[in-house]
Amino acid sequence: MPLALIVHNVSVDPLLPVHQRVKSLHGLMPGREGPLEWSHSHEAAIEYAENKLFVYYVRHSGLMSLLVVAQTADGHKFLKARCDAEQPDTLLALPWLNSANARPGTVSKVSSVRTSPEN
Secondary structure, X not given: OOEEXXXXXXXXXXXXXXXXXXXXXXXXEOOOOOOEEEEEEHHHHHHHHHOOOEEEEEEEOOEEEEEEEEEOOOOOEEEEXXXXXXXXXXXXXXXXXXXXXXXXXXXXXXXXXXXXXXX
């Protein structure tokens, strides 16, 4: 059974085409000694979702929405919320982390829960 993760923030490259802008997904999950920060690169998250290792959710209009793997006409895979039409609008609407805060692949103890990303 896949582990469910809620995406709270994304790191992006706003200069890329819309389907390639999300570079990594970030969130918090409960741990024994407090919340654990997790971060997956966009490519790894796609692979994890396809292999049913993780399922990712985002909050949209107060409800949880599942992230699904979609594909462009030219074959580029990307994540988008099930409620999105063609583009990953819900993911791109999440708070953005700057590159100094984004470390894909890390899981570490968080001393305090941030309610908004650093700019």
